[in-house]
């Protein structure tokens with residue numbers, strides 16, 4: 001079942017993201033801040049945090065938000081599936097849930113940033129498999145040698 005995130009989920013979501021082994025320590029710290037800000041204010045501003053939970057517990061989540069000063073353009077800030085449950089279709093289920101939410105509200109575009117580093121290669125393949133096009137790559141964006149890859153889907 002996919003449902004809205006609650007403040008009680010935060011510890012589990014941070015642990016899940018950390019457990020994927022993909023994110024750097026400062027990104028894990030940022031995730032907690034993002035979730036705290038979400039529950040304090042940003043949910044009311046239109047941001048959305050969704051959680052996949054079943055009998056085995058929380059298995060994944062998404063966080064997406066409108067891009068200010070655009071016409072119905074959105075950004076996926078976070079998607080993560082529990083390391084022990086990857087490769088079973090949960091990531092696809094989560095991203096389709098994001099897309100269904102945006103389509104139902106007449107939204108137009110979803111952008112996803114990711115890193116060019118080799119450890120993000122599976123993530124980049126996941127976005128291609130779920131129908132996103134890589135439309136840009138910004139050299140040295142995150143740091144020297146770590147480009148930003150920008151993925152795009154129009155509804």
Ligand SMILES: CC(C)(COP(=O)(O)OP(=O)(O)OC[C@H]1O[C@@H](n2cnc3c(N)ncnc32)[C@H](O)[C@@H]1OP(=O)(O)O)[C@@H](O)C(=O)NCCC(=O)NCCS
Pocket residue numbers: 020022078079080081082085086087088089090091092093113114115121122123125126127129130
């Ligand atoms: C990226 C991530 C969300 C994908 O979730 P997942 O549950 O493993 O993916 P799914 O099982 O739903 O796979 C969906 C499709 O992507 C493909 N895919 C997933 N991982 C893949 C990989 N490593 N290589 C190639 N294809 C892959 C699957 O084959 C599937 O395609 P299909 O339906 O045509 O068979 C998950 O692996 C994850 O949490 N990674 C770590 C965190 C991360 O990188 N987040 C994004 C930061 S920008």
